[in-house]
Amino acid sequence: MHTNILLKELIESVLREISKLGLCSELNCQYRRIYNRFKKFAEKRNMDCFSSALIESFLSDIEQKYMAGQFGRPRRNHLRRAALLLQDYVRDEAIEWKIYVVNPKQMPTSQEFLLLYSRFIDNLEFYGRSENTIQSSKNLVRQFLLFLEDSGCTALLMTHPDMVPSFFQHLLATYSPTSIRTVASHIRSFLSFAEGGERLLPLVPSYCTRNKPIIPILTDKEDDALKRVLKTQKVLLRDKAIILLALRTGLRAVDIVKLKLEDIDWVNDTISIIQSKTGNPFKIPLAADIGNVLSSYILNDRPKTENPYVFLRSLAPFRPLSGHSTCYTVVRKTFHQAGIRLGNERKGIHVIRHSAASRMLSKGVPVTTISSMLGHSNKTSTDIYLTTDTESMRSCAIDLSEIPMNCKGLI
Structure with a gap:
């Protein structure tokens, strides 16, 4: 966990990575001085381990001093980059020399x-x-x-x-x-x-x-069109696998992009994950169509890399996909290829996830089972999908034809 990473060791690791970038020796020395300043900042707060809150506090302190005119923009940018490189290394075990967009957040003093x-x-x-x-x-x-x-x-x-x-x-x-x-x-x-x-x-x-919003789901025609396009060569194997996982299992975008190669049991045809939102372990059967597309992607289209995650960027650097935004792009592109939801209608994994829940419900799958598959910690959260089961709701409706009514009372 982040709380166990000593700042001293983390800083030395990042400085070694910086030295590999081929920057001038003067810049390497400058960043060592910045990190000495960062360590003093942490010591004043009795902190010797990395935490994202410490980074935020340091960035806020930099911004306040910059606005007060204590140093100029170039120094501010170097100070910010030094802090954010620590954060990147903790997350990715690698750094990238890039421009970080300034988005200062005021912190308590x-x-x-x-x-x-x-x-x-x-x-x-x-x-x-x-x-x-x-x-x-x-x-x-x-x-x-x-x-x-x-x-x-x-x-x-x-x-x-x-x-x-x-x-x-x-x-x-x-x-x-x-x-x-x-x-x-x-x-x-x-x-x-x-x-x-x-x-x-x-x-x-x-x-x-x-x-309690109205749950957006795919219509039967949209569902058919989506399934048809997934059988063609228009859609990348990676994107097919992502769409099918959401459509057949109702997995969240964050759980799909965090799926690792070791999570797939090809012998027993199962996928085992720890749900990101609830922290609960979850095992789902690996349906034949999902397994076929996944195996084709991993063997033929997935970049050859030691990265443990299943779904990676198609272009270097081959890093894992980044959650909701990437999945939204995948779904929007696939919807366009299917000729559906071309306007301002709701798109994204949420729509597919809701559609999966609705179809499970219409096939008689118990609400408690659907709730577990969707990763709802509160079982009543799934009750809202009852509103999408039109046929069942119609059977519950009261027939008013036998009840005498005064039409004027309805106007």
């Missing part, structure tokens, strides 16, 4: 808040929370702590209980009422973790409006 924030994020990473969960927590907890600072608080023990409902009231200016439910969940998790936060827990909204 209170040392107590910064340390608490960092420990909370480290805790999420330690327990293997999904990347989406961690990013959401970073954003929402950061906003919460900044709000407290703006209200004159620099420690949770100093926080007046009224500040918690005031924070949620403040969010209503930019967040929809249904989104407050998500915010409350993350803030509740943070306060449960933080020392001095338990007394504030009862002030977090316990009842929030829940959004």
